[in-house]
Amino acid sequence: MTDAASTPAAGNDGEIVVELKDVHAGYLPGVNILNGANLIARKGELIGIIGPNGAGKSTLLKSIFGMVNVREGDITLNGASIVGLKADKLVARGVGFVPQTNNVFPSLTIAENLQMGLYQNPKVYNERLEFVTSIFAELGKRLPQRAGSLSGGERQMVAMSRALMMDPSVLLLDEPSAGLSPVRQDDAFIRVSDINRAGVTTIMVEQNARRCLQIADRGYVLDQGRDAYEGPGRDLLNDPKVIGLYLGTLGTDAA
Structure with a gap:
C-alpha cells in the first residue's frame, strides 16, 4: 500500500489512459470538493475508488467527464489534456460515463x-450490439422491452451497455451497486469484471468498499478530496490502516 499523501501514485508499467494531476475542482465558486486529487489508470486496469461520504468520489468522476469546474491541476486522456471539454467531445474521444x-x-x-x-x-x-450482448446476454433477448419496466439491476445493465456502445477506451462507473439487492450487487460486480476483462479500462466509485477492492487491480482511498492511500486492491483490503480508518464504516458485506 502507498501513502498517496507523501508518494505520487505511480506503480505498474503500462500505457496510461487517464491521469489526474493535483486536481482541485468544485461546483460552487470558491468551494472545492477535490483538493489535490491524483489518479492513474493504465490500459486494461480496473481502478476502484473508495472513501467516506463527502470525500469527493463522484466529483472525481464528474471532473473527468467535464461536469465539474477544474480550477487547478490537469486531467489527461491518452496524454492529451481534456480539461474544459464537454461531454459530447469526451464521448467521441473514448470516455464512457454511467451515473448512479x-x-x-x-x-x-x-x-x-x-x-x-x-x-x-x-x-x-x-457490431456494438453483438459486443454488449456478449456481456449482457439477457438484454439481447429483451430489446423491445421498455427500460422503465426493468428492475434496478436490469436498468444498470442497460446503462452500462449504452455507455459501451461507443467502444470507450475508459468507462467511468458511479456506484454501480447502489440500491441493489445483495444478489443484484454481486451480479453488478461480476458484470463490471466482465467489461474490464473484455479490454475496457474501468474506473469505478463504490460505497461497497470491500467488494470493490476484491475485484480492483488497484484502489484509491479518497478523503477530503485527496487520495489518502493507493495500492493493489487486495493490499488495501488487508491493510490495517485502511481497515481501521475506512473499512470499519464502509462496505459492511463480508469479504
Whole structure:
C-alpha cells in the first residue's frame, strides 16, 4: 500500500489512459470538493475508488467527464489534456460515463436506449450490439422491452451497455451497486469484471468498499478530496490502516 499523501501514485508499467494531476475542482465558486486529487489508470486496469461520504468520489468522476469546474491541476486522456471539454467531445474521444441515478431513458425500449448511446456513430450499431450482448446476454433477448419496466439491476445493465456502445477506451462507473439487492450487487460486480476483462479500462466509485477492492487491480482511498492511500486492491483490503480508518464504516458485506 502507498501513502498517496507523501508518494505520487505511480506503480505498474503500462500505457496510461487517464491521469489526474493535483486536481482541485468544485461546483460552487470558491468551494472545492477535490483538493489535490491524483489518479492513474493504465490500459486494461480496473481502478476502484473508495472513501467516506463527502470525500469527493463522484466529483472525481464528474471532473473527468467535464461536469465539474477544474480550477487547478490537469486531467489527461491518452496524454492529451481534456480539461474544459464537454461531454459530447469526451464521448467521441473514448470516455464512457454511467451515473448512479437516472441513467436510462425509461420511456424508450432497451434497443432505443442502446441506439442513444451511438448517436455519434449509428452505423456500427449491429457490431456494438453483438459486443454488449456478449456481456449482457439477457438484454439481447429483451430489446423491445421498455427500460422503465426493468428492475434496478436490469436498468444498470442497460446503462452500462449504452455507455459501451461507443467502444470507450475508459468507462467511468458511479456506484454501480447502489440500491441493489445483495444478489443484484454481486451480479453488478461480476458484470463490471466482465467489461474490464473484455479490454475496457474501468474506473469505478463504490460505497461497497470491500467488494470493490476484491475485484480492483488497484484502489484509491479518497478523503477530503485527496487520495489518502493507493495500492493493489487486495493490499488495501488487508491493510490495517485502511481497515481501521475506512473499512470499519464502509462496505459492511463480508469479504
